Amino acid sequence: MLILLNRQTILTFNVILVSVIALLQSALPLWYSAILILLLLYRWPLQQSSNTVNKLKRVNIIAALILLLLLVSIKQSGVFHLMLQILLLSAASRLVLVRQRKDSHQLLWVLYFLLACCFIFYQSIMISLLIMTLLLLTLCCHYQLYASKNQRIQLVQIGKALLITMPVWLTLFLLFPRLQPLWQIPTAQAAITGLADTLDPGSIENLVQSDALAFRVVFNTLPPPRQEWYWRAKVYENFDGRSWTVNPRFLRAQLTKQATSSDEAGTKVSYQIIAEVSNQRSLFALSEPLELTSEIRPTAASLIEARRPVSQRLSYRLTSTLNKVPADSADETQLNLRTANANPQTRALARKWAANGSSTPEIIEQISSLFRQQPFYYSLNPPRLGANSVDAFLFDSRTGFCSHYASATAVILREAGIAARVVGGYQGGVWHEDQQYLEVRQREAHAWVEYFDQNRWQRFDPTAVIAPERVLAGLDAVLSADEQNQLQANWRRFSAINFISQQFLHLDYYWSVWVLGFDDSQQRNLWQQLKAASKFIALLGIVVLIALLLTWYRYYTKRPAKLAAPVLLLQRYLQKMLVYKALSQSHSAFILQLSNYNPAQALLLADVDTLYQRALFAEDQYAMQQLKTLLQCNRKQLAGLNWPEPNKQSQAS
Amino acid sequence: MSRVRQQLRQWLNSWLDNRQPKARQVKLSQKIIYILPSRFGLWYILLLVILYLLGTNYQNNLILLMSYMLLSVLLLAMVMAWRNLHGLTVSVAPVLSAYAEETLMVPVTIQSDQPRQQLQFYFINKQQPTSITDANNAAMVPLVTDSRGYFPVPRLTLHSYFPFGLFNCKSMLNLDYHYWVFPKPLAIETLHVSSDDSGSKNKAADEYDTIRGYQAGDNLKLMLWKRLARDPANPVVKYAQSTPQPEPDWIIIPAVSGAALEMALSKACYLMLQLEQRNKPYGLRINNKRLNPSCGQQHLERCLRELALC
Numbered sequence: 030m031l032i033l034l035n036r037q038t039i040l041t042f043n044v045i046l047v048s049v050i051a052l053l054q055s056a057l058p059l060w061y062s063a064i065l066i067l068l069l070l071y072r073w074p075l076q077q078s079s080n081t082v083n084k085l086k087r088v089n090i091i092a093a094l095i096l097l098l099l100l101v102s103i104k105q106s107g108v109f110h111l112m113l114q115i116l117l118l119s120a121a122s123r124l125v126l127v128r129q130r131k132d133s134h135q136l137l138w139v140l141y142f143l144l145a146c147c148f149i150f151y152q153s154i155m156i157s158l159l160i161m162t163l164l165l166l167t168l169c170c171h172y173q174l175y176a177s178k179n180q181r182i183q184l185v186q187i188g189k190a191l192l193i194t195m196p197v198w199l200t201l202f203l204l205f206p207r208l209q210p211l212w213q214i215p216t217a218q219a220a221i222t223g224l225a226d227t228l229d230p231g232s233i234e235n236l237v238q239s240d241a242l243a244f245r246v247v248f249n250t251l252p253p254p255r256q257e258w259y260w261r262a263k264v265y266e267n268f269d270g271r272s273w274t275v276n277p278r279f280l281r282a283q284l285t286k287q288a289t290s291s292d293e294a295g296t297k298v299s300y301q302i303i304a305e306v307s308n309q310r311s312l313f314a315l316s317e318p319l320e321l322t323s324e325i326r327p328t329a330a331s332l333i334e335a336r337r338p339v340s341q342r343l344s345y346r347l348t349s350t351l352n353k354v355p356a357d358s359a360d361e362t363q364l365n366l367r368t369a370n371a372n373p374q375t376r377a378l379a380r381k382w383a384a385n386g387s388s389t390p391e392i393i394e395q396i397s398s399l400f401r402q403q404p405f406y407y408s409l410n411p412p413r414l415g416a417n418s419v420d421a422f423l424f425d426s427r428t429g430f431c432s433h434y435a436s437a438t439a440v441i442l443r444e445a446g447i448a449a450r451v452v453g454g455y456q457g458g459v460w461h462e463d464q465q466y467l468e469v470r471q472r473e474a475h476a477w478v479e480y481f482d483q484n485r486w487q488r489f490d491p492t493a494v495i496a497p498e499r500v501l502a503g504l505d506a507v508l509s510a511d512e513q514n515q516l517q518a519n520w521r522r523f524s525a526i527n528f529i530s531q532q533f534l535h536l537d538y539y540w541s542v543w544v545l546g547f548d549d550s551q552q553r554n555l556w557q558q559l560k561a562a563s564k565f566i567a568l569l570g571i572v573v574l575i576a577l578l579l580t581w582y583r584y585y586t587k588r589p590a591k592l593a594a595p596v597l598l599l600q601r602y603l604q605k606m607l608v609y610k611a612l613s614q615s616h617s618a619f620i621l622q623l624s625n626y627n628p629a630q631a632l633l634l635a636d637v638d639t640l641y642q643r644a645l646f647a648e649d650q651y652a653m654q655q656l657k658t659l660l661q662c663n664r665k666q667l668a669g670l671n672w673p674e675p676n677k678q679s680q681a682s
Numbered sequence: 683m684s685r686v687r688q689q690l691r692q693w694l695n696s697w698l699d700n701r702q703p704k705a706r707q708v709k710l711s712q713k714i715i716y717i718l719p720s721r722f723g724l725w726y727i728l729l730l731v732i733l734y735l736l737g738t739n740y741q742n743n744l745i746l747l748m749s750y751m752l753l754s755v756l757l758l759a760m761v762m763a764w765r766n767l768h769g770l771t772v773s774v775a776p777v778l779s780a781y782a783e784e785t786l787m788v789p790v791t792i793q794s795d796q797p798r799q800q801l802q803f804y805f806i807n808k809q810q811p812t813s814i815t816d817a818n819n820a821a822m823v824p825l826v827t828d829s830r831g832y833f834p835v836p837r838l839t840l841h842s843y844f845p846f847g848l849f850n851c852k853s854m855l856n857l858d859y860h861y862w863v864f865p866k867p868l869a870i871e872t873l874h875v876s877s878d879d880s881g882s883k884n885k886a887a888d889e890y891d892t893i894r895g896y897q898a899g900d901n902l903k904l905m906l907w908k909r910l911a912r913d914p915a916n917p918v919v920k921y922a923q924s925t926p927q928p929e930p931d932w933i934i935i936p937a938v939s940g941a942a943l944e945m946a947l948s949k950a951c952y953l954m955l956q957l958e959q960r961n962k963p964y965g966l967r968i969n970n971k972r973l974n975p976s977c978g979q980q981h982l983e984r985c986l987r988e989l990a991l992c
Contacts, residue, residue, distance in 0.1 A: 133849075134722045141752065144942055147731050148744040168755060175847045177799045194754035201750040208738040273898055324741060341742060427692065545743050594795075648793065650819075 032130040034174070041170050042124055042133075043069055044165055050117060052147045052160065056110045057100065057117070066097055072125045091574040116143055130174050140167050152342045168361075183376060204556065207549045209323060223307040224453045224474060228265050228273040230418050232371045233432045233453075234409055237504060239471040243455060244304040244313055245538055246467040249346075251299050253315070255457065256500060257351055259477065259488065260313040260469065264330040266364055267445075270371030271418045272434060274594040278329050288469050295352035303541045309333040313454060313469075315349040316488075322346045325438060329357055330450075330486075331589045344546030349643040353485035361589040365448035372419040379444030389447050389482045396438055397494045403427060405434075407496040407564045409512045431499070433494055434491035437606060448481035457503050464535050466542075472504055595644040595656060599637075602660040602667050609672050626649060627670050633663055708772040710840075713766050715853050723848035726756065729851040751829070756848060763851035766803075766844045772796045774835065778861035779986070781951070783831050786861060787822040790838065800844045805836050827863040830947070830990045835859040864986040867955055868948035893918045898972055931957075931975050932965045933985075935992060948988050954989075958982045967990050 036331060046069065057065075068091065099106075099114050106114065120139040127133055144167065147160050171185070223243060225232060244260075265273035299320075304312055312333050314323055316650035321333060325345045328334045331354045335343060356362065368376070373616050382392055406428040414421040414433075419440045424432050429437075435451045442449035456475035458467040477490040492499050499504040505513055559566065592600070599616055610619045617638055624634040636659060660667065702714045719727065730749050737746035780786035790803055792814065802811035803823040814821045823838065831968040841852035896917035904919040928933065933950045935943075947959045950966075957964040958977070969992075973985055975981035 130847075134725070138725055141729055142732070145736060145745045145748050148742055152742070152744060160744075162750070171846055175800060175843050175845060190758060194751070194758050197754035197757060198747065198750040201753065202743075202747050205750070207746070208735075341740065343741070519913065544747070545742055548741070601714055 033128060034130060034133060038133075038170055038173060039072075039124070039127065040142075042127070043072075044138065045167055046117075046120055048159075048163055049120075049140070049143045049147065052156070053113055053117065053143070053150065055150055056106075056113045058105070059100070061114060063119055064098075067261060068095075068121045068125060081311060088125050092118060102526065104369070113143070113146055116146075117494055120182040133174060137171055149341060149663050152541075152545055154537050157540075186682065202547075203552065204559075207552065211562045220304075220310045223309060223471065224311070226263070226275040228263075228432055228436070228453055228476060229449060230411070230414055230422075230429070230433055230436065231271070233474050233476055234411070234430050236474040237409070237472040241471050242305050242534075243307075243471050243473065244302050245541065246458065246469065247301045247303075247465065247542065249299045249301065250297070252460075252467070253296065253351055256493075257315065257458050258467075259452075259471075259475075259490070260455040261332060261452055262311050262313050263452070264332060264479075265453060267452040268367070268436075268440065270369040271416060273439075276329075278364075279332070290624050295350035297348055297350050299346065299348040301344060301346045301542075301546065302334075303342060303538075303546055304339055306339055306341060308338050308340055310336075310338055310343070312339070314342075314347060316351050317354050318347045318349050320348040322548065324548070329358075330361070331355065342541060342545050344541065344548060346550065353483075353487055354479065355485055356481065357383055359393070362448040365450045365481065366446065368443050372417045374417075374424050375419045375437070375440055376444045378423075379441045381440075383445040389480065392442065392445055392447065392478070393489055399479060400491055400494045402435065405429075405495050407492070407499070407507055409508055424506055431492040434495060435478050438489065438491045439479045439480075442478070442480050450486075451478050452477050452479050452488075456500060459503070461535070466538055466540050468534070468538075488674065593645055595641050595653060598656060598660060599641060602664065603670075605668070605671055607670055623670060623672070626673060630670060633659075633666060684819050685943060695837075698854055699856060702856055706855050706858050707771060707803060708857065710767050710770045710772070712764075712768065714855070714933070715851060717763055717849050717851045717909060720843060720847060720850045723756075723850075725898055726752070730756070749865050755846070759846045759848045762845040763842065763849045766842055766849055767797055767853060769796075770798060770801075770840075772838070772840060772855055772857075774838070774857050774859050776859065778835070778859065779825050779864060779983075780861070781864050782866040784827055784866075786825045786827050786862075786863075788825050788835065788838075789820055790823050791820045793819065798842075800842050802841055804839050807839075811841070825861070827861075830863045830865045830944075832860055832862055832987075832991060835861055862987060862990050864943065864990050865947040865951045867952035869947065869952055870949050875954065890975045893920055895919075931964045933957075933964055935969075935989075937969065943992070951986065951989055954985055956984065 047066065050057070050065055054062065071088075095118055096115070099111060099118070103111055116139050120136060120143065123132065123136045127136055141164075144160055144164050148157070151157065151160070162578065165187070210329070222241070224236065263275055264279070266276040267274045297319075298315060300315075302313060312335055314331075314333050317331050318327065318333050322345050324343060325333045325335055325347070334345070382395055387395065404427055407430070408428045409430060411429045411433060412424075412426045414426065418433075419437045421428050423437050432451075439449045439451050453468050453474075453476050454474040457473050458469035460467050475492070477488060477492065479486040479488055481487075490500065496507045504654075521550070596616065606623060607619070610616070614622075620634050620638045620641070624631040627634070637656065640652050640656040640659060643649045644656050702708065708714070730753050733745055733749035737743070737749055758963060771906065773791055773793075775789040778786060778788060788805070792798070792801070797813075801821075803813045803814070803821055804811040805825045809824060809826070812821045812823045823834070832863055835857050838857055839852055839854045840855060843850060896905065896919050906918050906920060909969070910917050933953055935946055935950055938946060954964060954966075958979075961977060963975040963977045964985075966973040966988055968988055971988065973981075973988065
């Protein structure tokens with residue numbers, strides 16, 4: 030059957046599709062979105078004169094050409110993006126051709142799918158709401174396709190539908206079991222944020238300039254003291270004389286099972302981390318992670334990583350002991366004793382200390398006193414260093430950021446024959462007391478040292494020696510006013526905007542925890558709670574059921590004998606008068622008699638009677654409506670009708 | 683294969699009959715409303731499954747949430763589709779008749795206390811369904827008639843894709859009505875009625891429109907002389923079908939059977955209609971039955987029914 034779409038629907042579809050193209054912009058090359066928009070505009074002139082239909086063949090040829098272009102550029106985009114691009118192409122070319130209701134099925138299907146795909150790229154609350162609005166719009170369009178033409182959707186109806194469906198999807202969301210990821214899905218290639226796999230002398234300074242959120246932490250147990258907030262993300266073990274890189278052993282397959290030897294007491298902290306998009310696998314944890322949720326897995330050096338690059342907000346829970354990190358394997362220490370053939374002055378210093386026969390703690394103490402006693406400075410803008418960067422830093426500039434100190438310390442320790450490595454991660458964070466969560470931004474990026482002693486990796490933070498406020502109060506406490514200004518974006522200085530953005534961040538936090546972070550372990554908890562309360566719930570259910578049955582029963586028993594609607598109407602409005610009606614008398618006859626007694630209302634009553642008869646005997650719905658309004662409008666007159674008293678009547682007769 | 687199909691259809695019919703016995707007026711109850719997913723509905727369900735898998739694979743709660751939302755829309759659509767049909771009363775105008783091979787327009791009326799949307803009716807699946815518009819409570823549903831007779835009205839299918847087109851909500855109603863199919867009127871020019879006073883036989887002979895081979899004893903006046911000149915070996919004569927010409931106001935159906943009977947009935951039907959139009963009384967003789975000459979719509983109806991049942 031030929032049912033044409035009206036112009037408004039097609040226009041709405043256009044709006045939705047253009048919004049989807051805009052939302053998926055990060056998956057599309059710019060030229061491609063331009064082509065899609067052009068393709069949509071192609072319909073425009075034909076829209077005006079609706080009797081000319083776009084030639085299917087022509088659009089197919091255009092679509093085939095675009096597809097060819099896509100396949101040529103497949104290497105740049107990757108499989109997942111290619112899929113999105115093809116879906117967008119099919120939606121656009123379908124929309125160009127769409128005329129009938131039947132044609133819109135594929136369009137709707139693809140639109141729903143693409144809207145869902147938008148959530149892969151965006152999960153913040155505002156854009157999620159926008160996508161949900163687009164979904165609602167699509168659903169409205171979809172509804173309109175199959176509804177009568179002159180029936181318009183009202184807001185009330187939408188609200189009602191939402192209210193009816195809400196328990197369903199809410200229950201499903203909370204209680205429907207979730208599967209483990211079934212297969213490795215192709216992920217998009219995107220710019221990496223956060224700490225990189227290479228630690229140059231200057232890389233952390235660049236990172237702390239960013240105000241972006243790195244992750245948030247909710248502690249399930251008592252939060253550990255601030256000095257313990259060392260969030261380990263990466264371990265750098267290869268040193269080439271200038272920069273530190275991650276050892277390839279981290280890239281190899283995951284560890285099967287960590288040999289956890291930390292049965293001895295250590296403070297255990299359990300917490301949930303909501304990591305922002307970084308497009309890297311590495312995640313953040315305190316000292317030694319023990320119990321992990323399924324989204325993450327342990328890797329070498331007691332680090333954890335995601336099963337695939339974090340391309341969307343990821344929430345995970347874990348428990349850590351605040352112990353020292355245990356050794357992975359024997360060659361781990363060997364790996365961290367290698368020295369580069371550079372920095373001769375540093376080597377000489379380290380050899381001298383080692384030759385004195387100092388123990389490891391003594392050497393650490395010597396390093397600390399070196400930083401403390403010599404004029405070392407902590408600065409966001411250290412001077413550039415040459416090829417022998419550690420020598421230049423230790424003996425020349427003496428000004429550096431945390432990575433300089435960590436790098437120099439690790440080099441000294443290695444040269445002195447102590448296994449040592451640089452750990453990259455985040456230190457500290459902003460604790461929100463009211464909301465009870467820790468906010469860690471990129472500016473909290475930090476580097477420190479781990480050295481091997483007493484069979485464990487001990488943490489040593491040289492920055493804590495030179496600038497203890499950095500660890501205790503955060504970066505701002507250490508920096509000069511100029512440097513603080515350097516870090517703060519201009520708009521951040523206006524306190525009102527700052528306040529609003531902070532409130533918004535809190536909202537985003539709750540959104541992350543309650544919606545994005547809801548996982549199967551929480552679901553399991555909920556199920557357990559429900560199970561624990563099963564008796565109560567069953568009781569409640571029975572009570573509700575009985576109440577429903579009772580109301581139903583009462584409704585059916587109290588309901589008067591089934592009368593036609595017009596009769597019921599008369600009974601409602603002429604309640605008082607109808608007492609006088611004889612059982613054998615018909616309503617019409619009664620009304621006639623009534624109008625005899627009330628000549629003033631005779632006309633009205635005659636009208637009522639005709640409409641009543643039409644409604645009852647001809648089953649005329651229109652007359653029924655009229656009768657209703659007539660009775661309603663003349664409620665007062667009808668209430669004022671008289672009936673002669675029986676004794677008077679008998680006298681009269 | 684076709685036998686299995688036949689069997690299945692029979693089984694389905696009897697099952698449907700069991701659920702809804704024949705009635706003059708049917709109120710759609712839960713028992714006789716069938717909600718089946720449409721083709722688009724099946725695609726939509728596939729979409730839900732894909733979204734669920736996508737959501738679990740990406741561990742993306744929002745995609746999962748969206749798939750649950752779309753699922754709740756599916757359930758809502760099912761309930762709305764059911765409500766759209768539930769409580770509807772369907773009936774058909776009682777007297778139905780048509781001539782064979784004509785399309786019988788069956789007036790279907792619905793009664794309901796609330797507005798219904800996008801209802802469609804059809805008798806046979808292949809036919810274009812008739813929609814009912816909002817303001818109307820009636821629709822004319824075409825029913826193609828085949829051969830003459832008195833038939834029960836076939837199952838009337840009432841269906842709607844109303845919300846979202848995901849479900850085909852339908853009810854196959856077994857309505858207790860019959861319809862008449864009269865023989866198809868076949869035009870003949872031998873209207874003795876008109877020619878009985880001006881009884882020129884030549885004129886009558888001109889009306890003979892078909893030809894057949896000459897047989898001994900044929901009237902020479904009916905010989906086609908021109909044709910004979912062209913083809914002397916096969917003489918032909920004009921020929922009117924050998925029905926005995928009845929008396930003007932008596933239509934007599936000869937005791938023949940098969941195609942000849944059908945032909946005779948068709949002609950009789952035409953004749954009857956012509957006579958009725960001219961307001962001339964006519965009678966009907968079929969087999970042993972006779973309807974005395976009369977006139978008027980009722981008489982015509984009676985006669986036509988006799989023809990249909992013959």
